Amino acid sequence: xxxxxxxxxxxxxxxxxxxxxxxxxxxxxxxxxxxxxxxxxxxxxxxxxxxxxxxxxxxxxxxxxxxxxxxxxxxxxxxxxxxxxxxxxxxxxxxxxxxxxxxxxxxxxxxxxxxxxxxxxxxxxxxxxxxxxxxxxxxxxxxxxxxxxxxxxxxxxxxxxxxxxxxxxxxxxxxxxxxxxxxxx
Numbered sequence: 149x150x151x152x153x154x155x156x157x158x159x160x161x162x163x164x165x166x167x168x169x170x171x172x173x174x175x176x177x178x179x180x181x182x183x184x185x186x187x188x189x190x191x192x193x194x195x196x197x198x199x200x201x202x203x204x205x206x207x208x209x210x211x212x213x214x215x216x217x218x219x220x221x222x223x224x225x226x227x228x229x230x231x232x233x234x235x236x237x238x239x240x241x242x243x244x245x246x247x248x249x250x251x252x253x254x255x256x257x258x259x260x261x262x263x264x265x266x267x268x269x270x271x272x273x274x275x276x277x278x279x280x281x282x283x284x285x286x287x288x289x290x291x292x293x294x295x296x297x298x299x300x301x302x303x304x305x306x307x308x309x310x311x312x313x314x315x316x317x318x319x320x321x322x323x324x325x326x327x328x329x330x331x332x333x
Contacts, residue, residue: 153194153254154184155275157239157261157268159223160199162216163290168209171262171290172303178222179290180324181260185223194252197223198239199229200267201216237270246278256281259319260288260328264307265284272319282319285327286311 159178162168188195201217202210210217224233232245240246257280259272270287273283291307315321
């Protein structure tokens with residue numbers, strides 16, 4: 149686990165039941181993300197909370213200053229933990245995330261959060277392109293259904309397709325339990 153950091157991406161209230169952009173299985177994903185967070189905290193390993201605020205005209209969720217844009221209490225940062233504010237799907241774009249990780253000597257990032265199809269995907273690909281090795285904990289991420297060319301694509305299929313693509317060249321894709329079991333060895 150040397151030179152490894154946990155990235156908790158956009159685990160924010162608007163993605164949970166009752167939020168402005170509810171995701172499929174967000175509560176279950178957050179529970180797995182919390183398990184990873186607890187592991188990193190217990191061992192004093194680096195971790196970064198990433199929080200998205202939508203600045204685009206017409207945005208309907210993650211609006212600045214709203215409760216929905218706040219990190220969910222289940223994974224809320226503790227005093228002293230790093231929080232990166234972003235405005236784009238890629239957590240590295242126009243943020244100090246890369247500089248922060250490099251200052252810590254990080255070479256491997258473990259990614260959890262939401263949405264699998266957007267910010268998790270964009271951040272994992274960017275991290276790999278920047279030279280980090282990447283692990284995505286699939287059960288600690290959540291997605292939502294999409295539509296393409298008149299065809300409904302259920303959330304579990306969206307989630308699986310994006311993780312399958314990431315696993316081809318950008319990241320190791322693992323369950324939280326398997327990752328933690330290996331990390332504890």
